[in-house]
Amino acid sequence: MRPTYRRIDPGLIEQLASAPQRFEFFQAVRLLERVFAAREGRLPRERPLESIRFRNSTALAFAPSQIEAVECHRRVDAEGQESGELERIEITPSFIGMLGIHGTLPSHYTERVADRERFHKDRAARAFFDLFSNRAVGNFYRAWKKYRLPVAYEQDRRQSFLPMVLALAGLGFDALRDRFQSDSGGVDDEVIAHFAGVLRQRPLSAAVLQDVLAGYFRVPLRVEQFVGKWYALPLDQRSTLGGTNAALGASMLLGERVWQRSLRIRIWIGPLADDMHAQFLPRGERAAALEKLLSLSTGHHFEYEIRPILHADHVRPARLGGGMRLGFDSFILTRPADTDRDDPMFESHPVH
Template sequence: MRAWFDQDRPWRSGFLSLMRAIAARDPSRPAPGEADLPSQETYRIGQRPVLAFPPREVASLDTRHGRLDIRLFGLGIWGPQGPLPLHATELAYHRSVALQDRTLEHFADLFHHRALALFYRAWAAGQSTAALDRPDEERFSFYIASLMGTDQAEARQSCLPTHARYGASAHIVRESRNPEGLAATLSQYFDVPIAVEEYVPHWIRVDETGHCRLGMPGASSFMGESAMLGEQVADRQHKFRLVIGPLDFSRYLRLTPRGEDLCTLVEWVRAFIGYEYDWEIQLLIKPEEVPAPRVDGRQRLGHSTWLGECDPAQPVSGMVFEPEIYAA
């Protein structure tokens, strides 16, 4: 902890961050403010009685009787900002400095230690980042997952980082999923431009039982009501397209089939819409990143190969495919 507290720049250290560092260093011990016995704590918190206004929170760090001795300027009963009259601080200061008798100061530290440890505990209980220092005791993720209706065990098995999923909870929990929220979340996570094109035309295959056949009675054989020609129906209501880019070549390859980021992209879209809609992605690549075609096995035909010259002022269209086919 001495490395954490710079004697030449003590104002850079604060009480709460110091206690957080102590709690994170040894997760096997009770967190500050939760110990049942004093022997379970490796530190002692006290306040230095001074008459001046505190210039910073932490006055000094020292080792006493094998424990870290934390001395503060404020947050206790002494000083001009404390609850006791100023002459009480003057008495404690006189006994500690002039008479070298710190009995009164140490007696007050019995209450300072417990009160300030509980003060840190109250602060840490409402801090989601501080809770991550002790993963086995972290509860904030459980609260967010419960509000989202997400099973934590199932979320941890996904290729999508759990805290990235929880960070988008404001968009995911909305009953009406808007395309702007999906595009903004994906763009922020992958750090690339992403747009959503709605009402993409596609064909829906009609189930075998819905085919209309002459001479065969059935629910799909009523002319003008349920009879249809063909085995597929044109539709624009149930498919959208994610236009991603323009990308550099390395980022482009990460989103192609068998790319490293494709699984994460699929999990993001499933988190937003489930399996309700069909969707596809269109990858755009920067014109200066388009590689020259080579017959050496390093490029994949239809994936990362382009013929001819491209317009240097326009992004080049790459693959257009349905990721769900490759993520199954």
């Protein structure tokens, strides 16, 4: 008894063959292209449309859908029996071709071809026109998918579409992309491409930056603007008697430091569990990824004060041999904590 062979994607193929009017032409060809490519372990763009043939319609009635008929052909073994493996599919589109109600040739061509096929069992005339129509419809489909960005990404993934989107984000060179993916805390190309549109907005608002970071890390996150800090003045910019920078009301400054609120941004992250909290501390993977995303979004125009918050349920007292770091996750407690702890603080992109 012959063994039973499992067909590839029987649900999709059978649905398309039994009810082709339920499918749009481009979507049907796109799905079939993926089926044949997946069977051979290749991307859709690497496989030509040799397994999908396009035929001419011989109907002169109003077309109710884009696809008139679909016929499946399966491989035949040496015994003359179907092996169950799909070899090719013939699609008859109703909106394009040389024959039919929307054909480019006059209708009497369709009438003569249909007459010979129906009453004389002569399929040669239709097959002759199919030689030209198959190539024309195939090129029409290729032209359609060439300028559809979602389809282009599906076709080649990282080969051409992704580099174009990364170029919009400022990462058009391989060396720059490698820098974001190297070491711990690497940021994947597809993540950067997802946020490319908003990251290149100038100026980048705090609300957008907050949404991007919260969307990437999937944790509660808040961006606080205009955080003040004392900045030391370089020696050559300090006011001295008889020297430079001593114009009263213009460039004169008293003191060795100045208070600025326009250079510093504070990022609150959390409350977090202890394992997630550790990743946002210095030398953590998420801390490294955060620094790379901040470099991509705002460059080095601002400095950031990172404040990861440890959830109260995960605050534990310090103990010898516990591997805790002073000032980050070590606490001296006499009773269980009832509040979240935001003691840890470290800087990113400091302005000197």
